[in-house]
Each structure stands twice: as C-alpha cells, then as structure tokens.
Amino acid sequence: MIFHLSDKIRKDRWLVLPVFAEGETLRRAGGDVPDRVLAYAREEGFSGKPGALWTVRPSDGRPALRVLLVGLGKREEADAQVLRRAAATVARKAAEARWERIQMVPPAGALPGAAPPALQALTEGLLLGAYRHDGFKSEKAPGTPLREVAFIVSDPAAPVGRRALETGRIFAEAVNFSRDLINRPPSDKAPMVLAGLARKLAGRRVSVRVYGGKALSRLGANALLGVGRGSAHPPALVHLVYRPTGKPTGSVTFVGKGVTFDSGGLSLKPADGMMTMKYDMAGAATVFALFKALPDLAPRLEVHGVAAIAENMPGPDAYKPGDVLTAMNGKTIEILNTDAEGRVILADALSFAQRLKTDAVIDVATLTGAAAVALGKAYAALMTNRPALEQALRDAGAEAGEKLWPLPLEKSYLEHIQSQVADWKNIGNPGEAGTIIGGLFLQQFAGDGPWAHIDMAAVGWNGTGTPLSPPGATGALVRTFLTFLLRAKKGIL
Ligand code: BES
Ligand code: MN
Ligand code: ZN
Numbered sequence: 001m002i003f004h005l006s007d008k009i010r011k012d013r014w015l016v017l018p019v020f021a022e023g024e025t026l027r028r029a030g031g032d033v034p035d036r037v038l039a040y041a042r043e044e045g046f047s048g049k050p051g052a053l054w055t056v057r058p059s060d061g062r063p064a065l066r067v068l069l070v071g072l073g074k075r076e077e078a079d080a081q082v083l084r085r086a087a088a089t090v091a092r093k094a095a096e097a098r099w100e101r102i103q104m105v106p107p108a109g110a111l112p113g114a115a116p117p118a119l120q121a122l123t124e125g126l127l128l129g130a131y132r133h134d135g136f137k138s139e140k141a142p143g144t145p146l147r148e149v150a151f152i153v154s155d156p157a158a159p160v161g162r163r164a165l166e167t168g169r170i171f172a173e174a175v176n177f178s179r180d181l182i183n184r185p186p187s188d189k190a191p192m193v194l195a196g197l198a199r200k201l202a203g204r205r206v207s208v209r210v211y212g213g214k215a216l217s218r219l220g221a222n223a224l225l226g227v228g229r230g231s232a233h234p235p236a237l238v239h240l241v242y243r244p245t246g247k248p249t250g251s252v253t254f255v256g257k258g259v260t261f262d263s264g265g266l267s268l269k270p271a272d273g274m275m276t277m278k279y280d281m282a283g284a285a286t287v288f289a290l291f292k293a294l295p296d297l298a299p300r301l302e303v304h305g306v307a308a309i310a311e312n313m314p315g316p317d318a319y320k321p322g323d324v325l326t327a328m329n330g331k332t333i334e335i336l337n338t339d340a341e342g343r344v345i346l347a348d349a350l351s352f353a354q355r356l357k358t359d360a361v362i363d364v365a366t367l368t369g370a371a372a373v374a375l376g377k378a379y380a381a382l383m384t385n386r387p388a389l390e391q392a393l394r395d396a397g398a399e400a401g402e403k404l405w406p407l408p409l410e411k412s413y414l415e416h417i418q419s420q421v422a423d424w425k426n427i428g429n430p431g432e433a434g435t436i437i438g439g440l441f442l443q444q445f446a447g448d449g450p451w452a453h454i455d456m457a458a459v460g461w462n463g464t465g466t467p468l469s470p471p472g473a474t475g476a477l478v479r480t481f482l483t484f485l486l487r488a489k490k491g492i493l
Contacts, residue, residue: 001130002148003123003165005156009065009103015152016068016090016104020075021048029072031105031152041069049073050082051089051467068093072107079113080121081401085467087122088129095130095144103150114399116168116483119151119161123168124175124479128468131176133183170296171400171482175475178282178289182460182473186261186278190233191309194260194281198238198288198307204295205244211237219328221348226325227341228310230265230318235310237349238284241302242294248302250488251358254481255349257342257365258284258309265338266314267321279473280342282460283365284309289478290485299485304356308349312341324422327351329445332422340426342367343441350445360389360450363442364477365457370434372458379405380459380477383439384452393452396484402476404454407436409443417441 009015018029019038026038026048037056046054052071070086072078087104094102106118115121130144153161181189181197189197195210202208213234216225221237228235238258259280263269269277284307291305319325323335325344328351333344342365353361371381380397382404384390390406397404416428416437424444428437439453446453456477465471 001127001146003169004148004150005153005161005165006103006150007152007154007156009152011065013101013103014066014068014099016070016102018072018086018105018107019048019069020072020078022075027075029075029078029107033067033069037067047071050078051086053089053093076112078107078111080111080115080118080399083107083111083118083121084125084128084401087125088468091126091129091144091146094146098142098145100145101148101150102146103152105152114395116399117160117164119164120168120171122151123165124172125468127169127172128175128475131179131470133179133470133472167297170293171479174289174293174482175478177292178285178478179469179473179475181285181288182279182282182475184278186311189260189281191228191236191258191260191311192233194258194284194309195236195238198240201240201288201291205242206291206295207241209239211239219352220326221328221352223325223327223333224308224310224345224348226319226323226335227265227312227345230315230338231311231313232315233311235308235345237352238305238307238309239352240288240291240305242291243302244298244300246300249300251302251304252485252488253304253306253353253356253358253361254287254290255346255353255361255363256283256285256287256305256307257281257346257363257367258307259342259345260309260311262312262339262341263314265312265341266318267337267339268314269339276461276463279461280366281309282456282473283307283363286364286456286477286481289475290481293482294485297482297486299488301485301488302358303485304353304358306349306353308345310341310345312338314338327445329354331424331444334419334422334425336425337427343438344426346442347445350442354445354447354449360452361446362393362452362454362481363446364454366460367438367455368435368457371455374407374435375405375458377458377462379403381435381455382406382452383409383436383455385409385443385448386450386452389450389452392488393454393480393484396487397480400479400483402459402480404480407439409439410436413437414440
C-alpha cells in the first residue's frame, strides 16, 4: 500500500470523509461535506458512531464525486484509537468493494490525550485492518486490492505529515510481521527455523547471532536446554543488536519468550488448552518485530533483543517434574510442573541479558493464563522494579492505544516459590496470584538493575478478532515498545 499527501481531491476515486456525532446531529470533522448531505445521511440512519460507514451515491446520473462517510463518534472522545479503528473499517470496506485507490481527509485539529499525529494513526489503522492470514486456503481469497491512499491536506510538502505517514507505515508493518510469525503453524517454526527467520533481520544497523546446541552448553543455558529436551527440535537463543549511527544516548534490552509450541510437556495440557499454543512465541515475535522497524526509525539508542526459543514437548528425553536445572547465572530451579516452562527458559535469557549491562531490561512473555483471570483481555500485566519504567511504558502504551496495568512484585509471595531442594521451584500455590508469581520468579534472574516484565498471555491472541485485528495473533505491544524507544529520555532508562 502506498501512502501520499495531496492538496487536490480527484473525481475518479472514492473520497473518505470523517464525521463526528453530536447528539442527534452529524458534524463534519474534516473536508467540505455539505450540510444537506449530512442531514440526509442522518435521516437515512447513519449514526456517525465510531466506525460507522455510509456511502453517498450520485443519484442524478451526473458523474459526481463518490463519498464514503466514516463516523468518529463524539469529538471529545475521538482519540487516536478511534481513528485507527475507523481507518481499519475503511480498509475492510475497500477490500470488500474492491477499491484500488482511495483518498481520505484526516480530521482537523489535534487529537485528545497523548496521541501520535492523526495521519500516523490513520496509516496504522489502514494497514492493521487490511492484514489477512489466510495463506493456506487452497482457494485463494482475493487480498485487499487497495494499493494507494492519498491523504488530503493543505500542505502536502510539510515534513511533519510525511514523517507521520512514514512512522505509521513502519509501525504497522512491524506489527504485521509479528502477526505473520505468530500465526505461522507450529510445525513450520521449529526453534531453529524461527531463529533462521530472525537471522534474516540482520542488515544495515542490525546484527544477529544464534546460539544452538554446543554454544548453548558453553553459555551454561541449561534451563533452556532442559525445556527443549522433550522435543525433536533443539532450542536456540537469539541475540540481536541495533546500533545507531553516532554515540548512543542510552541502551535497552528486550527479552522474549519463544515457545514455538507449548504442549505442557509431561505436565500435558488438555486438548482445549493447547489449541492456540502456537502463539506461545509471541514475546519473541514482538522482540523480532522491533528489529524490523529500528533501522527505519533510527532512534539514537542501542537496542538489544534476546529470545529464548524452545518447543515444549513430552518426548522420550523430556524434562520431568522433580528435575533440577541450573540456569546461566548459577541459580538452580526445581521443576514441579513442566507446563511452567516459560519462566524456566527466560531464566537463561534474563541471565544473558543481565550480562549485556544495558540501562534497562524489558521482558515480554505469554507467561500465565492467570493474566487473563486478573485483568481480562484488554490489559497486558506489567511488573517492574522501577516506577519511572512503569510510567514510561504505560505512557507509550496510551499513545499506541495499548493498555498496560501494574501488578505488585509482592516480596512476601517469594515464599511460594521457595524450594526444599533448589534455589527456587518453578510453580507457586495453585490458584494464588499466578501472574505475580511468574514475575517474582523472573526477577530472581533479572538482577537489580531497571527491569520490567510484561505478561502478554491475555493480549497476544484474539480468537474472535477486533476492529484492528482479524482473529488470531494481535501483534500486541510492538507499537508500544517502538513508541517507548522513540520517546525514551535519559534517566528513564
Ligand atoms: N504458555 C502458557 C501460558 C498461557 C496460557 C498463555 C494460556 C496463553 C494462554 C504457560 O507456559 C503455562 O502453561 N502457564 C501455566 C503456569 C502454571 C503451570 C503455573 C498456566 O498458566 O497454567
Ligand atoms: Mn506452559
Ligand atoms: Zn508457555
């Protein structure tokens, strides 16, 4: 999809105009919509509610401009997220109607709240809404034919406008990259295969190193190796680095959980519980997606990515309840449930990250089903040892339209993971603060420096789909982290 700016409306393509709803009346949000058209649309049942669409058909036979009205709801509530959703709805409408080129007027004025430019939000919405994952249908469904979007603005040459389009495109393409990885069938992304896909991100300012087999033993990554033992496909650890031109203003490491399929291992999940477990590598996919975007965004920070990748299977040599594994930092873990595997592989990944000595470490993982019990599916769970990091991540989330909610790293609960035989055990008390226990366990391997843990189990997958995402992988948190990196100030990291 090509995006550009223009100050001329063309007669030969659909024009999308935003409309606010003010009680019972419609108000133009941008562009010259004649009042009689708005009154007529209202009469015909167009509410102007967020995402509502209405086509103005030329009725008198004269070649007239074809107009699509898109509702944004109340002006004071029409924030960036409303714009993204409205744009996503327009992208679907365009796909359905087989439109190849459209033009769109952005709403006039600044958006409420901490928000990216309207043009960025609209670009993100169009690309996220147009995303499809149906590559395995033998009868190819026609993809979206939408090839060109012109935003109608008064000053098409203004650099701010161009930058907004560019940022929106980079952000959305990174999200869709993570969605592709997460939606990929589990047998098509065995750990070394997934690591190979990450390796392809190497280029311009990104370097990638993959540790497997012997290299993992040399590192002492015995927790990751232990989890991988039940699978025919050996585990891997991927380390990516983005280096800016010039001296970096700071540095940060993102750590991702990459379980390419979580059967539970010998503590086998019931059939229903593993139906979606190809998305258990969503944390790693999120981290990889950042490195797709970073060279284009070119922030002045040094950014590291560390992904622990394994398949959790109950094969003949599988790790077992009762086993004790020694993580890379020398701490020992008593395994009591092989289905609490994420924290075990992340023990090594966080130990590895700690050695990089960056200003902050942020891990992201589909760690606990309990995250959805605590917060439902609208929030990612955030745990951190630094209030400033909590604020910066939540601010970035607000700007990206993704919600994070803090949970406490309650020290007294450490008792729940005290082991008789090892330093820690990998589960706490059943049904008691499962998400916090996961965070507390990880903290033992993250060190005392600035660190945040984000449990994305609830937000990484959506079985029914949302306006911005078809059913399946959501690509959650990619835009939040990219926003965080663009906004990162000295002292936060
Ligand atoms: N990958 C799962 C967590 C998960 C569950 C993610 C549902 C997304 C949806 C994780 O490895 C797991 O199995 N966690 C256990 C932990 C328990 C054994 C302490 C869980 O949540 O039940
Ligand atoms: Mn599990
Ligand atoms: Zn898992």
